[in-house]
Amino acid sequence: KKIHYFEEVTSTNNIAKEIAASEEEGTLVIAEVQKGGRGRMGREWVSPHGGIWMSVILKPGIPLRHASRLTLIAGLAVANVIRNMGLDASIKWPNDVRINGKKVCGILTEAKAEVDRVDYVVVGIGINVNMDLKDIPESIRAGSTTLKVELGRHIKRVSFLQDLLFELEQQYINFKIRPFSHILNEWLALSDTIGKEVKVTTPSRIIEGKAIGITPDGALVIKKADDTKEEIIAGRCIYAR
Ligand code: BTN
Structure with a gap:
């Protein structure tokens, strides 16, 4: 499989999307630094030296509505690799991998589809590895962490990446x-969202209630105060207490 390595890019997801049509699935785009790293919901993703900023091109030939399943798989793979290092990683719906409630990884999945079949899916994974807290913008520092901070030592990024690519491939084969x-059951076992009171913000509204499950498409099922249920496919999730 091909690996495109860059010192600096705008966003590995942008590059992956540009080359996706002509590349085989499994192709990786990875960079030391991103100048225009993108997070979910139009947010910026600060990507200095020391992290792992990468995008994988996949061509699973699935319906577009199933593309978010790949986000769940990637979160599972990252959480498993971090747990193998002895850290208690959990997943916050839909895509944050956290250690002790602090975000260490985010995933941005972007798909291109023809009618309802995906042509390709770009799974962008950003992991705070060898950064210090001072390298993280002050506005999000309190809710963030890095592997180096959690383990109290420098991490060999190449061997971490090898483990992650192996785990991703296993998950993808299973998928x-x-x-x-x-896969959903495995994801649920690592998720700390289910059972919590949550507040989910979507571009159009805010839904509050108890997270009671996840649908096969990766939507969060929320039971509201009036006992009605609602499924939310994408949004920003905050734990209310
Ligand atoms: C989020 O939690 O909002 C998702 C963050 C995704 C960041 C990764 S870093 C590699 C890839 N390139 C990007 O521009 N974003 C993703």
Whole structure:
């Protein structure tokens, strides 16, 4: 599989999307620094030296509505690799990997589809690895952490990346051959969202209630105060207490 390595890019997701049509699935774009790193919902993703900023091109040939399943898979893979280092990583819906409630990784999945089949999916993964807290913008510092901060030592990024790519591939193989419910159960076991009172913000509104489950498409199921249920496919999730 091909790896495109850059010292500096705007965003590895942008590059991956530019080359996706002509590249094989499994192709990786990775950079030391991103100048225009993008987060979900139009947010900026600060990406200095020391992190892992990467995008994987996948061509699973699935319906577009299933593309968010790949976000869940990537979160699972990252959480597993971090847990293997002895840290208690959990997943906050839909895509944050956290240690002790602090974000260490974010995932931005972007897909291009023809009618309802995806042509390709770009899974962008950003992991705070060897940065110090001072390298993280003050506005988000309190809610963020890095692997170096959590472990109290420098991490070898190359071996971390090898482990992550191996785990991602395992998850992706499982995704293709097993019913999605298996992966969902694994995801649920690592998620700390289910059972919590949450407040989810979408571009159009705010939904409050108890997170009670996740649908096979990765939507969060919320039970509201009036006992009605609602499924939210994308949004920003805050734990209310
Ligand atoms: C989020 O939590 O909002 C998602 C953050 C995703 C960041 C990664 S870093 C590699 C890839 N390139 C980008 O511009 N974004 C993703």
